[in-house]
Amino acid sequence: MLYPVNLVLAGRRCLVVGGGPVAVQKAAELVVCGADVHVVAPAMCPEMNDIDGVIRHIRPYEAGEVADFRLAITATDDPKVNRQVFEEGEAAGVWVNSADDPANCAFTLPSRVRQGPILLTFATGGHSPAMATWFRRRFSAEIGPEYLALMEVLSEERTRLQEAGISTEGLDWQGALDSGMLELVREGRLAEAKERLQACLS
Numbered sequence: 001m002l003y004p005v006n007l008v009l010a011g012r013r014c015l016v017v018g019g020g021p022v023a024v025q026k027a028a029e030l031v032v033c034g035a036d037v038h039v040v041a042p043a044m045c046p047e048m049n050d051i052d053g054v055i056r057h058i059r060p061y062e063a064g065e066v067a068d069f070r071l072a073i074t075a076t077d078d079p080k081v082n083r084q085v086f087e088e089g090e091a092a093g094v095w096v097n098s099a100d101d102p103a104n105c106a107f108t109l110p111s112r113v114r115q116g117p118i119l120l121t122f123a124t125g126g127h128s129p130a131m132a133t134w135f136r137r138r139f140s141a142e143i144g145p146e147y148l149a150l151m152e153v154l155s156e157e158r159t160r161l162q163e164a165g166i167s168t169e170g171l172d173w174q175g176a177l178d179s180g181m182l183e184l185v186r187e188g189r190l191a192e193a194k195e196r197l198q199a200c201l202s
Helices: 021-032 046-050 079-092 129-140 145-163 173-177 181-186 190-201
Strands: 013-017 036-041 054-058 071-074 095-098 111-115 118-122
Touching: 013 021, 013 079, 021 036, 021 046, 021 071, 046 054, 071 079, 079 095, 111 129, 111 145, 118 129, 118 145, 145 173, 145 181, 145 190, 173 181, 173 190, 181 190
Parallel strands: 013 036, 013 071, 036 054, 071 095
Antiparallel strands: 111 118
């Protein structure tokens, strides 16, 4: 069984070994999270240059360098390099993921749907990556920008209550969410959604 966790990577050094399309995807996702991303590969596809905030090292991976990072991802077509990074990461206490190579993973990456700070993840414990991707595809269309707007309404009300010295614990947030607020937000009736939220919490 896998232990679910969301890592805070902002400002932390992360390594991506590889320069192909998969490495581009991994590097881009780390940049979104604010990580200090370094990519190492003898050659890189042009798309890697399109990612702002990536430090590129056009050379082979050097023995032991994974120890200088908090987290590493390998995305190469060389099993020996993937294994080397994993073993050196294990020795140094660095979490390493090898794309599509479970034997060289200290952690796995679930399929995910992201809408601003809203993050939904889907995993099958490595049994069927295809099913995890299928879940992501099914829910990607459902989680639209209206969910982000709804979250902002909830966040603003929570902040308002806290600033007024009112505890937000024990309030009927779930009842508010089940009261049709999402439909009001979808119709652009934000003021009514806020009124309904306050009525449910009062």
